[in-house]
Amino acid sequence: MTTDAPRAPVETSRLPTRAPLRISTAALIVVTALAPAAWGTTYAVTTELLPPDHPIFAALMRALPGGLVLILLTRTLPSGQWWWKAGVLGALNIGAFLPLLFVAAERLPGGVAATLGAVQPLIVAGLAVAVLREPPSFWRIGWGGAGIVGVGLVALGPAAALDGAGVAAGLTAAGCMALGVALTKHWGRPENVGPLAFTGWQLTAGGLILLPLMILVDGLPPVIDAPAIGGYLWLGSVGGFIAYALWIRGIGRLPVTAIALLGLLSPLVAALIGALVLSEAFTPAQLAGFILALAALVAGQLNPIGSDHQHEDHSDRRLRHGRTSRRP
Numbered sequence: 001m002t003t004d005a006p007r008a009p010v011e012t013s014r015l016p017t018r019a020p021l022r023i024s025t026a027a028l029i030v031v032t033a034l035a036p037a038a039w040g041t042t043y044a045v046t047t048e049l050l051p052p053d054h055p056i057f058a059a060l061m062r063a064l065p066g067g068l069v070l071i072l073l074t075r076t077l078p079s080g081q082w083w084w085k086a087g088v089l090g091a092l093n094i095g096a097f098l099p100l101l102f103v104a105a106e107r108l109p110g111g112v113a114a115t116l117g118a119v120q121p122l123i124v125a126g127l128a129v130a131v132l133r134e135p136p137s138f139w140r141i142g143w144g145g146a147g148i149v150g151v152g153l154v155a156l157g158p159a160a161a162l163d164g165a166g167v168a169a170g171l172t173a174a175g176c177m178a179l180g181v182a183l184t185k186h187w188g189r190p191e192n193v194g195p196l197a198f199t200g201w202q203l204t205a206g207g208l209i210l211l212p213l214m215i216l217v218d219g220l221p222p223v224i225d226a227p228a229i230g231g232y233l234w235l236g237s238v239g240g241f242i243a244y245a246l247w248i249r250g251i252g253r254l255p256v257t258a259i260a261l262l263g264l265l266s267p268l269v270a271a272l273i274g275a276l277v278l279s280e281a282f283t284p285a286q287l288a289g290f291i292l293a294l295a296a297l298v299a300g301q302l303n304p305i306g307s308d309h310q311h312e313d314h315s316d317r318r319l320r321h322g323r324t325s326r327r328p
Helices: 023-039 040-049 055-074 084-095 097-107 112-116 120-130 136-157 162-189 195-220 226-253 256-276 284-299 309-325
Strands: none
Touching: 023 226, 023 256, 040 226, 040 256, 055 084, 055 097, 055 195, 055 226, 084 097, 084 162, 084 195, 097 162, 097 195, 112 136, 112 162, 112 256, 120 136, 120 162, 120 256, 136 256, 136 284, 162 226, 162 256, 195 226, 226 256, 256 284
16 A cells, blocks of 8 residues: 655745735725715815804714614614713714814814824724734835825825814824724624614714704704705715714724725815815825825735734634624
């Protein structure tokens, strides 16, 4: 009786390659990217359709009605520790984030505020190490820095000025959203709770935080005409519960730093709408920045094979296991 001699190992190239995206993963990325793309329409909708000087009311309309609708449709309420967890996530992603964002927008030129928001992927990368215990993804950190440069070229103008309170508000808003993304990934979702119900909890919690702020700061707009009604409906549906549901679903299934880079789409879509719809000028420098930021967004969804790709896959499996084994 004979046995085959063991075959010598085949020598393979040691050159770094890129991990190919599965079709299902690519489709999930595209669907998740619809959320920041929808948020990128906020500036045009706010300036062209909504009553001026009522930003907190607009944020409230974006959050609370849609959240209540989702809770009524899904007939699912939090239980146990998920009452306070949903409150924390709603505060970070909506209740604190949106007012800080409006403060930054009021005290800073739009380009400066957009550039500060582009810092979020780097904050998420740090939180992925500190909160999720993931190894640092230097590939995505590098492209996150490139994204900041790209958005800066698109959004910053020669007259851009800095205001201390505005910068602090912008960076804090980016930090709130980044921490909300990291904790959403870390906590997962309770068993038998889908993205719609989970989104409804967060939108309602954030809306309840915004309600007293609206009463104290904004009040009701004196006139809400037909264009304003359409604008509020858009912000509350496409830019509200639909976008947040897609975003939260993506957070649960994609690497957290990669999904944060998708947020670069918001200022890019806002700039594109300004150029195509509002007839705003688009300079060669802005075009170069647009291409750089878009390249950073796409490259951030890839990962060199053999670096931290396996670690992220292990982290995703651990989080999915934790989500299905924990009771709310």
